Amino acid sequence: MIKVLLTAATVSLIAVGASAATDKAFRKCASCHSIEEGGKSKTGPNLWNIMNRGVATHEDYKYSKALTKWSKENPMWTSELMDEWLTNSKKLVKRTKMNFKEKKDKKRADIIEYLQKMGVQPE
Numbered sequence: 001m002i003k004v005l006l007t008a009a010t011v012s013l014i015a016v017g018a019s020a021a022t023d024k025a026f027r028k029c030a031s032c033h034s035i036e037e038g039g040k041s042k043t044g045p046n047l048w049n050i051m052n053r054g055v056a057t058h059e060d061y062k063y064s065k066a067l068t069k070w071s072k073e074n075p076m077w078t079s080e081l082m083d084e085w086l087t088n089s090k091k092l093v094k095r096t097k098m099n100f101k102e103k104k105d106k107k108r109a110d111i112i113e114y115l116q117k118m119g120v121q122p123e
Helices: 002-030 065-073 079-087 105-117
Strands: none
Touching (some): 079 105
């Protein structure tokens, strides 16, 4: 019985640690993006529910022509597509407004995990 309780506590601590890592990973993004439901756009669009909405679709933001055109071929964000975007946004979409490069796989994965949890959760 005690072993089960320790295991459950360990799992709980790991989950809290993972959550803290994903929250921390987003801090760099927060300088240009808000992520609250109904939040205003900043330099970049509000990212609330980004993983469940179309690419370049936030009503309160004027996207570059390049990203708007690119979104016709890539209408929805997937984890894989977001990973490419975060690796080097300007390489993926030339002439986009966003200039972001994250070389570390773990940091990109943490950002994507955070974006996935900051939105409407599928049932």
